[in-house]
Amino acid sequence: MKVLGVVLMCAYFAGSMLLAIIALNSQQATRPALLIGIIGCACLSFRQITDVQFGLWGSQVFAMFIIIYVSHISCVLCYEKYVLPPKPGVSFEWFRAYRMLFNPRWLGTDRQSPHISGTVTRAPSLDTGSKYYREKYARDPAKRFKTMWRSPWAIFLRNRLLSFAGILILEKLYSSVYYDVAPRHGIQLGITDFLPTKESYFRRLGDVTLRETAIRAWLVIFFLFSSICVYVSIHDVLAFVFVATGFDNPSDWPPLFGDIREATSIRNFWGKFWHRLVYRSYTSYGIWISKNILCLPKSSLVGKIFINFFVYALSGCVHMLAIRQLGYTCGSWGEVTFYLYTFLGVMVEMTASAAFSRVTRGYQLNRTVSKMIGYTWVFMYLFTILPKSEYPKVFCNS
Template identity: 25%
Template sequence: MILRPERWNASGSLVPVVATSLLLWSTLYSISKPNARRRVTIPLAAAFTVIAALNARNFSSNDIVNSIFARFIIIYFSHSLFILGFVSSPELEDERKRWLIARSMRPGGAHGPAIDDQQISDNASGSSNYVFSYKVLLNPLCFGTKWEVPLRAVRGGGGDSLATRFAHKSRSITPASDLKQPSFPSEIRGKTLQKPKSRIMFILRRLFTLFCRYLALCIYFDQDLFFWMPRGIPENRDDYILGGDNFFLKSLPCLLVGRCSNDAHAHTQAVRATLLRLHWVLVQIVPDYCTLSSYHDILAIIGVATRVDDPSEWPPMYGSIAEAYTVRRFWSSFWHLLIYRSFSTFSKSILAILGISGRHPISRYTHNILVFLLSGIMHEIVPWLLTPDQCMKCGCHHQIWRFVLQVFGMMVEGAVQFVWIKLERWLFGPGVEQVRLYVAMKRCLGYMWVLFWLIWVAEQTYFPFTYCLAS
């Protein structure tokens, strides 16, 4: 971890903390007022975001914490912009009604023969609107709303949320006086009235998981392990030269098929090149996975312990790594989707401005490129805020390329999968998909493909940047 105690003081953190507090207050207050003119809040929120982001370097003495803080500011503003600028007032008020109705149906809530408009008005008074604001704004996955990112339901907890079920069952709200409790689907009523999951067990599980993530980070950042290289020779600038010694054509075959078994030096260099590339693959995954998930666990524990949230409202931030057997599934089924809803909406708006309809053949991949481009821009902004000297010297555009290149990986695997399926059915017939050994073999090939793809992307992005810094 990068510490900067010599250039950090506690008073300097006041500016980003105050700006962030004002950003949160202004947006939460705007959403808490039914039928308010929310778009006027956007310029104010943007100003607080800029102030907080420009001072993110002073938030703490740890650059990793500062990086997460800067990304939080950008992600929160993006999601707020989606809610304030792209969700219409009737849509938001419909969602408020859904939430209030769902809240009244919970054990201990208001259970009457009917839920009328007066009850909605009564329930919306006081702190309820602020809780609703919290549920909407500090929820970039839009979990439990009509804008929910669909894949979150399969990551655990999604199916147990009343708000999610009700939002999916009733997309268009009718007047509250027409919504009788008996008219709700029986599965929703049963799910609502059953005994909720144990908060104590949820908190204990999250505490144990948090401890495991802490141990993983301690092991990962151990100096001897993190910088270990064969024969104790530390990494140097020459390791990042991408010349004629292509890793995939020389070093990898050397290890896999023993082409350099008689040359000790070549074998050592091949091991060194492989370890270095695996290191950079882990750099792309492990710190974010463990750190962001740890913060997510802490917030989940606080939300559930204070009874503001239910355990079912806190599914895991990341999916299972076992699902990452294609590049597309790596990003959609394993990686977090915190920016997907807002960036996807922005992308669709850009496509609409360009006149590219959703039915156009290139629409899907253009949409993907724009989403990853926006994500890359966000990740490039962060080092410009925290380490501007490095970006001035070597540029930080490798962050943009790292994300945009993912779409080309999806294109390649999409073409290969199309041909593979045709050949598969022609050679083996349609029943081959049920053969477990065959499916396992395809999974293993998929994992190898994703690993090699991440290695290649690291070579094209991190290696030139690191070589420049070492020069």
């Protein structure tokens, strides 16, 4: 049953990909009809995930992958109405269409998502002032070999290997401490640590224990550590394979996450540090609904607030859908509340920032002080709302 589930899942998704490639090479009039088939095949693949045992993280990542793929290709075909760049003598472009299927950040296009960091390291330049030395260099295999290993291609592959190896080492160390060292010292988590009454913190501050506080602080670190490790390791492996085979260039695989030092606010945490895989499609949907259904001007304050609300609400619904497909129905609504609380947090910090600027007449805090306040605020935000979404899943499914 497991083998059959894998075969069906891959077959359905391959069918969706084939239809998407055809749609990208088709006229706009035929794209909506093809999109129905694309989404239908993707949904059939999505339904097979419960019959395939990839483990919780593996299944959840693949479920999210399919959802992101569907949202991206729908945006490409019917909202952005993206047309493949023409190529002389080619009537059907397989390669470019395939690449666009898995380019949710719209890399290399005029619609590229903002705050995508990363530059390609260039190979060391040669002294080209002398024809003699250029010819000597070309005849010297040792120098050609040395320069090859200093090329952007080799540097990129080396960095991806080091990144992946570092993640494996960190994950191994964490597992050793969590499963071996901590239990020997009587430090281990139990079901009572995730009781529904412990989801709130500040309302019962007088009854909170040091253990509860430590577990919440650990949860924040674990959330960041596990998410980054899983997504970056998958990104590293795929980047290594596609660049090593010559299918892609190093510039096609910029870092998945931004600089965590930019996470000085909730808005920056999600906008500059977190991956931008859904930014373009979710924002486009929000803009379309705001403009065509709610008739809100895009530049208006209400319109901007609605678009932000829609993006966070849709993110929560998508995570809930992925978790429910894996069979974790209890506590799945916590994913929606997590993102709704995030939206409220963004609104609070924007309001507080505007009020502070108005009261102090534009006074700017010291940069270091401002960053420390921002980091503390983001940590406390995760410290407060993460248990509301994570505790129910642990408690109900134990």
